[in-house]
Amino acid sequence: MRLIRYGKGEVFIIISLDSDIIENLTKTELEIINFINSHENTLHAMSIVDIAFDTYSSPSTVSRAIRKCGLNGFNELRYRSGNKARSEEIQSMNELFNKTLIEAQAVHERISLTDILAVIQCLKEAHQISVFARGLTTYVGQEFSLKLQLLDYDVFFTDDPNIMQVKASKLKERDVLFILSLNGQTPELVSSAVTAHQKGNCVISCCCNPKSRLLSCSKISLVGFKHSHQAIKEFEVSSRIPLYMICRIIIDYMSTYS
Known part of the structure; x- marks a missing residue:
């Protein structure tokens, strides 16, 4: 974020523009960037839909304009504007948004596409698919199993430790x-x-620990990312977003290309 001083005042330019960037922007995209830079005091409270409405454009156009200026997307823009915000509540909320973004990006970076395709091939060739999960991960397993069943796969799900062994x-x-x-x-x-x-x-094991004991006894392992931040420290209730994401990728591919 660049800071420009005018007399006694200060103006924060959230997105810096140079001649190369300006030449690459359409008239509408340039208007969007100018709108963003002129609303630095209120931008942290706006959504991409709000910006699109106020600039008579669309969310996809806003996103494209932001990316043309070198940002990874609206979440990075929100992060920049949130850090500028004086409100501690806004800054805290901004950090939480960023936590989710980091988690999602890390999953995409760490999961091998080759392994995903290998998992899908194994599932397609299976006579029956048994899905095991415990604790809060049970909800991930239940949803994953239901979606496989809707795709006409023979699926058995359990979170009971005794049934698992048998x-x-x-x-x-x-x-x-x-x-x-x-x-x-x-x-x-x-x-x-x-x-x-x-x-x-x-x-097939799907977890978020690269040192898990599961890896040594799995034909294929999908290892996601677990954020170090834990909202409720007394209990193991860490985010299962990485597991949900991996399962969603598998289901979406199988439903689209099967």
Whole structure:
């Protein structure tokens, strides 16, 4: 963010413009950037829809204009303007928005597209897909299982540790075990993975811990990113957004290209 001084006043330019950038902008895009720079005091409270409405444009045009100026998108713009805001509440909220953005970007950077395609191929060839999850990750597993069922796959889901052990020992030759775990250290999930792996079944683990014990007994592992910030420190209620994202990518591909 660039600071320009005029007499006793100060003007913050959120998006700096040079001749090369200006030449690359359309008339509408330039008007959008000028609007952003002239509303630095209120921009932190605006959404991309608000900016589009006030500039008689569209959210996609606003996003394109911002990216042409070298920013990664509206979230980075909001982060810059939020840091300028004097309100501590606005600054705090801005940090929370940025936390989610960092988490999402890290998942995209860390997940191998080759591994995603390999997972999808295993799921397509499976006779039955068993999905295991525990704790809050149960909700991720339930949604993932339901969507697979809607795509006409034979899916068995459980979060019961006793059932996991029995089911893992009775998997048939073409059955696949898909394990969802944030930390990848839950004993019953690890034990189930070991059992299925020793039987020769395809074990797929999806977690956010690169040192998880699950990785050594999985045919394919999808390792996301876990943010260090924990909102409620007394309990393990860290964000499951990375797991949701990975499952969504799998489901979206299978529903679109199957």
